[in-house]
Amino acid sequence: MSVKNDEVLFECLNSIGNSFELESMISEIMITYYRQTKAIYTSYSKDDDIIINIGKHCQIEIDRERLKENRCFSFTQGDKVVVVLPLKIGYLSFVYEGRYDEEMEYIISLISRFQKKINFAISACKGVEALESFNAELEYKVEESSKKITEQEKILLVKSKNIVMGEMIEMIAHQWRQPITTIGMISNNIILNILLDELDISVLKDDLEGINRQIKYLSDTIDDFRSFFKESKQEEEFVLSDVITSSIALLEKQFAKSAIALVFENKCQKIVLKTFKSELIQALINIVANAKEAFADGKKDKFVKVSCSSDANGIYINIEDNAGGIDEDIIDKVFDLYFSTKKQKNGTGLGLYVSKIIICEHLHGSISAKNKASGAVFEIVLPIQKSIYR
Numbered sequence: 001m002s003v004k005n006d007e008v009l010f011e012c013l014n015s016i017g018n019s020f021e022l023e024s025m026i027s028e029i030m031i032t033y034y035r036q037t038k039a040i041y042t043s044y045s046k047d048d049d050i051i052i053n054i055g056k057h058c059q060i061e062i063d064r065e066r067l068k069e070n071r072c073f074s075f076t077q078g079d080k081v082v083v084v085l086p087l088k089i090g091y092l093s094f095v096y097e098g099r100y101d102e103e104m105e106y107i108i109s110l111i112s113r114f115q116k117k118i119n120f121a122i123s124a125c126k127g128v129e130a131l132e133s134f135n136a137e138l139e140y141k142v143e144e145s146s147k148k149i150t151e152q153e154k155i156l157l158v159k160s161k162n163i164v165m166g167e168m169i170e171m172i173a174h175q176w177r178q179p180i181t182t183i184g185m186i187s188n189n190i191i192l193n194i195l196l197d198e199l200d201i202s203v204l205k206d207d208l209e210g211i212n213r214q215i216k217y218l219s220d221t222i223d224d225f226r227s228f229f230k231e232s233k234q235e236e237e238f239v240l241s242d243v244i245t246s247s248i249a250l251l252e253k254q255f256a257k258s259a260i261a262l263v264f265e266n267k268c269q270k271i272v273l274k275t276f277k278s279e280l281i282q283a284l285i286n287i288v289a290n291a292k293e294a295f296a297d298g299k300k301d302k303f304v305k306v307s308c309s310s311d312a313n314g315i316y317i318n319i320e321d322n323a324g325g326i327d328e329d330i331i332d333k334v335f336d337l338y339f340s341t342k343k344q345k346n347g348t349g350l351g352l353y354v355s356k357i358i359i360c361e362h363l364h365g366s367i368s369a370k371n372k373a374s375g376a377v378f379e380i381v382l383p384i385q386k387s388i389y390r
Contacts, residue, residue: 008036012110013191017121017184020128022089023052025121030054030092037107039094040080046090058095067091072112076100085111088119089126113194117187124180131222179214186211240271240315244306247284251292255304260292265307271315274385275363283358286351287319287378294323294376310384314365317380325371334369 015032019025026044034042034054041055060082066073067086074083077095081104085092094111096104186207193199248264255262273280284306291304304321326334333339335356359367365382 009110009195011036012114013117013188016114016117017124020125022122022125022129025125026092027052029118033092033094033111037094037096037110039096041095043093044090045093051090055095060093060095062091062093072108072115074108083108083111085115085118087115088122113191117191120183120187127218179218183211183214235274236277237272237274238277240268240273240308240317241266243277243281244284244308244317247281248288248306250285251288254289255292258292258295259302260295261303262288263303263305265305268308268310268315271308271310273315273382275382276358279358279362283355283363283380284317284319286355287380290351291319291321291323291376291378294321294326296324299323312384314384315382317382319378319380320372321375322373323375325374326369326376328371331369331371335367 011032015029017025018028023044030042030044030052031054033039039055041053041058043050043053043060045051058077058080060077062082062084063075067084070086072083072085074081076082076099079097079099081096081098081100083094083096085094092111094107096107098104190199190204190207193203244264244266248262252262288304288306295302302322304319306317306319308315308317310316330339335352337353339353356367359365359380359382363382365380367378367380369376369378371377
């Protein structure tokens with residue numbers, strides 16, 4: 001069967017980007033191209049090292065200078081044709097029996113036209129690898145920082161942050177899914193337009209700008225989560241309203257998915273604090289996330305409101321919901337270790353306890369809970385500091 005048919009084109013295109021593990025993704029591409037284009041040998045190399053190879057081994061002499069041009073090229077070696085595809089990391093090589101003919105020219109064109117898509121898939125793999133490395137680094141930093149507090153608090157703080165970390169990674173995956181799909185659709189449309197000779201430069205420009213917007217969104221998402229997990233080894237000066245806004249932003253997608261309005265009533269635009277920024281963020285996320293879990297299934301017009309204000313006695317951050325409030329018999333226990341009203345939702349009883357440790361012992365403030373109107377209000381009070389207004 002000739003390789004010049006739509007099925008071969010589809011199979012080759014469909015083999016790209018199906019895994020976020022680099023070598024696994026490259027292996028799938030190699031296997032598909034090897035079978036569909038009837039190669040006798042294919043390999044993936046980095047520098048001078050062959051990382052993966054399939055088929056009957058062939059000794060290939062590749063011009064290193066041509067690799068630097070970053071364009072697909074081919075050459076004959078004895079009675080064989082060698083096609084080389086330089087990539088963002090390493091390069092692919094394919095070996096075919098025979099000479100140059102119309103079908104061989106088509107194979108070379110087929111391999112060449114997917115270079116950008118393969119490179120994008122490699123970038124996605126490296127992004128996930130960087131995220132995993134970042135996660136490992138965060139775990140190390142959490143472990144190091146925990147040495148500064150008591151052994152019991154150390155274990156609880158690390159466990160609590162790991163729980164939040166897992167939820168944050170899940171949110172990253174959720175927030176990345178749509179832009180990655182959008183980028184894939186745009187790139188596929190561009191490729192098909194090229195194949196059908198219907199490429200419009202103005203449309204291409206718009207498509208590429210769309211891809212850039214999606215990539216910026218992915219980058220901004222990572223920056224937001226990096227700020228959350230950044231270790232506070234010393235006190236930082238920051239605008240309180242900015243920290244509350246960024247904390248809320250991390251949870252907006254989850255709240256929207258649960259049809260809960262998450263609003264910020266900002267009356268502290270000029271308040272500047274000097275304290276442990278990431279710990280305050282952790283406490284805020286714990287308390288706001290706890291409010292989300294308080295709603296009964298099926299409730300309408302759900303909301304959680306975060307507000308901040310100040311007076312001569314302190315700085316106040318209130319987290320209010322309309323989830324029906326807390327039973328008065330247990331309201332005094334909500335900050336106790338392992339106490340949870342969410343057993344059916346896999347509540348750990350750590351979030352509010354750890355938040356109280358952070359607010360009271362690390363930030364030298366106080367936290368309380370009370371019922372008001374149709375829900376509960378958690379109030380954080382932080383001490384007034386010198387020169388807190390700009």
